[in-house]
Amino acid sequence: MKYSKQREQILNIVNNSFEHPTAYMVYEQVKKEIPNISLGTVYRNLNSLCENKLIRKLNISTGNDRFDKLDSHFHLYCVNCHTVIDLNDDLLNKFDKTIKDNFDFEVLSNDLVFSGICHDCKEGKE
Amino acid sequence: MKYSKQREQILNIVNNSFEHPTAYMVYEQVKKEIPNISLGTVYRNLNSLCENKLIRKLNISTGNDRFDKLDSHFHLYCVNCHTVIDLNDDLLNKFDKTIKDNFDFEVLSNDLVFSGICHDCKEGKE
C-alpha cells in the first residue's frame, strides 16, 4: 500500500472512534480535514484497511440480512475440527444476567460465538 | 395478521433451516412450492414475522456496515437507538473462563453480540 493522506485520516478516525462508525460517518469526519474527498475513496480505504487487518467490520454485518428461528444462538466453534457445540440455556441466562447487572441492559437475543480449540482436539484426538 | 400460504411457507422454511438463510435464499426455497411468489412478498413477510417475534434477524446486520478498531469483539447493541456499547475485558475474560470451566474449551477469540434495550431507552430517554 502506498501512502495517502486520505487513508491516514480514515485510519485515524476509526482508531479514535468509539461509535463503530459507518462508512458515511467516517466520510463526514474526513471531510472536515479533506473537504473534497469522495465517498468512494472512503469505501475503498475502509475495505483495504480491513483486508490488511488494520481495522475490521463488525460481525456478519457485511452482505445480506440473515434470518433465523427464535431459539438463541450460542455456540462454541472449534477452529481445528470445525465442530459446533451448542451451549445450554443455563449458561446463556447466566451471561445475560451478568450483562443486566453490569449495564442495566435488557437482553432480548444474543448471537455468541466463542472460537477456539475443543476438548477433543486439545487431547490430540484430531 | 391474516393467514396467507406465502407467509406460512416462509415461516416453515426459516424454522426448518439451519443455515441462517438470506431473504433471497428463502425466496428460492418458497418458489419451489409457490412458483410465482415475488421477492417483495418474501421481504415483507420476513420483516413482519420479525416484528411479531416469530423469527429474528441475526446481529446488527441490518443497515450499514460498521467499522471498528482491531481490539474488542464484544458488544451490546440497542435495537431501539442503535447504539453499540463496548464491553470491557474483565467481563470478557470472565465469560471465557466460564466456557473453559464448563466445556474444557480453550477460547481463542469471540464475537459476541447481545441485542436488547439499553439503559437510556428503557428510561424513555429515546
Add this chain to the structure above:
DNA sequence: ATTCTTGCAAAGAGTTTGCATAATA
C-alpha cells in the same frame, strides 16, 4: 364488505467500480 396480502415494478439506500487524473515510490 372490509381489511390484509399479493405480484409487479419502480424507487431508495448502501456499496462497488471504470475511467481519466493526480500523487507516491
Add this chain to the structure above:
DNA sequence: TATTATGCAAACTCTTTGCAAGAAT
C-alpha cells in the same frame, strides 16, 4: 517512470414501497 490512489459518476445489489388486483375474515 511505474505503480497505486483519487474524485467523480455510473452501475450494481439489497431492500422497501405504491398500487391495483386478489384472498381472507
